[in-house]
Amino acid sequence: xxxxxxxxxxxxxxxxxxxxxxxxxxxxxxxxxxxxxxxxxxxxxxxxxxxxxxxxxxxxxxxxxxxxxxxxxxxxxxxxxxxxxxxxxxxxxxxxxxxxxxxxxxxxxxxxxxxxxxxxxxxxxxxxxxxxxxxxxxxxxxxxxxxxxxxxxxxxxxxxxxxxxxxxxxxxxxxxxxxxxxxxxxxxxxxxxxxxxxxxxxxxxxxxxxxxxxxxxxxxxxxxxxxxxxxxxxxxxxxxxxxxxxxxxxxxxxxxxxxxxxxxxxxxxxxxxxxxxxxxxxxxxxxxxxxxxxxxxxxxxxxxxxxxxxxxxxxxxxxxxxxxxxxxxxxxxxxxxxxxxxxxxxxxxxxxxxxxxxxxxxxxxxxxxxxxxxxxxxxxxxxxxxxxxxxxxxxxxxx
Numbered sequence: 001x002x003x004x005x006x007x008x009x010x011x012x013x014x015x016x017x018x019x020x021x022x023x024x025x026x027x028x029x030x031x032x033x034x035x036x037x038x039x040x041x042x043x044x045x046x047x048x049x050x051x052x053x054x055x056x057x058x059x060x061x062x063x064x065x066x067x068x069x070x071x072x073x074x075x076x077x078x079x080x081x082x083x084x085x086x087x088x089x090x091x092x093x094x095x096x097x098x099x100x101x102x103x104x105x106x107x108x109x110x111x112x113x114x115x116x117x118x119x120x121x122x123x124x125x126x127x128x129x130x131x132x133x134x135x136x137x138x139x140x141x142x143x144x145x146x147x148x149x150x151x152x153x154x155x156x157x158x159x160x161x162x163x164x165x166x167x168x169x170x171x172x173x174x175x176x177x178x179x180x181x182x183x184x185x186x187x188x189x190x191x192x193x194x195x196x197x198x199x200x201x202x203x204x205x206x207x208x209x210x211x212x213x214x215x216x217x218x219x220x221x222x223x224x225x226x227x228x229x230x231x232x233x234x235x236x237x238x239x240x241x242x243x244x245x246x247x248x249x250x251x252x253x254x255x256x257x258x259x260x261x262x263x264x265x266x267x268x269x270x271x272x273x274x275x276x277x278x279x280x281x282x283x284x285x286x287x288x289x290x291x292x293x294x295x296x297x298x299x300x301x302x303x304x305x306x307x308x309x310x311x312x313x314x315x316x317x318x319x320x321x322x323x324x325x326x327x328x329x330x331x332x333x334x335x336x337x338x339x340x341x342x343x344x345x346x347x348x349x350x351x352x353x354x355x356x357x358x359x360x361x362x363x364x365x366x367x368x369x370x371x372x373x374x375x376x377x378x379x380x381x382x383x384x385x386x387x388x389x390x391x392x393x394x395x396x397x398x399x
Contacts, residue, residue, distance in 0.1 A: 086358070091367050119137045159266065216237060298325055
């Protein structure tokens with residue numbers, strides 16, 4: 001029996017293993033990471049990694065040195081076509097998960113933790129004394145199973161949880177740069193399509209040493225939205241590429257789904273716990289890499305504290321651990337923001353963003369975990385509160 005089986009070898013799973021080994025090195029040999037693919041494996045993802053994530057990894061003694069595009073700021077285009085940008089300095093980088101995840105897995109192995117590639121987990125059952133995993137390599141027993149297996153999580157299903165209410169369909173493609181592209185040092189978000197509950201993006205990237213642009217469409221599907229308006233994300237991306245002067249047939253589309261964080265979701269029961277996108281990430285933008293890393297740091301340290309017991313560790317406390325964390329506070333705010341930004345008040349929210357460049361500036365600082373410019377933050381909060389009050393008054397009068 002293993003003390004801990006981590007299902008999924010992406011940033012959440014690898015960071016959980018690294019944080020556990022850092023906090024309790026003696027436990028490293030009793031942990032295994034199961035990854036269904038073999039590294040380097042393709043993983044569709046826009047690749048924006050906030051400097052917060054790299055900082056957390058460095059605190060664990062890990063420096064993931066892979067090719068990437070450095071990012072100094074963000075730009076935003078609203079429904080009327082107006083744009084705003086802010087560049088608070090180095091806020092992160094764009095990486096390719098093909099390379100990033102493989103390098104992170106090698107760091108896990110260097111800490112003495114076994115990473116088993118090509119092992120698919122088909123089901124997980126909790127028998128009261130731990131858990132049994134049915135895998136493509138045979139059964140595996142564990143005191144604790146950590147589900148870091150993303151949006152299609154097997155561990156999440158074993159907990160009896162559905163897909164969730166906040167889901168997104170996403171498609172992306174890497175293309176050559178074209179005239180009119182934003183500055184390569186910026187993450188560009190385009191919310192100019194007023195009918196789209198989401199946005200398009202243009203992020204700089206590096207593929208096989210070539211400077212390219214990752215372009216995509218993120219469409220949030222709220223509970224009850226079946227997405228039957230005929231506007232599929234692939235068609236939306238193709239139309240946008242044509243407007244940019246790009247032939248859609250020349251690139252390889254990569255389509256995937258994402259799951260947003262929902263505060264009421266039970267993240268642990270019995271011997272099973274969820275980490276990373278299996279638990280939920282930012283539903284507004286779909287940002288997930290740095291959040292997966294932060295989840296993993298929390299989980300690894302949590303397990304290190306509780307694995308010394310002779311019985312099954314009380315992983316149900318993971319719910320409280322997450323709820324009290326900085327990460328969950330941040331995600332709760334973003335979850336509340338979903339219906340504000342993608343609902344009837346969208347025009348007012350966009351006007352606030354376009355008229356308040358400091359909001360984007362502070363957002364970039366947050367993405368990077370930079371020290372805030374407190375004067376800018378205070379002004380943003382004051383203007384945001386006034387704008388929100390105006391929205392609420394307008395809604396009340398409309399009723």
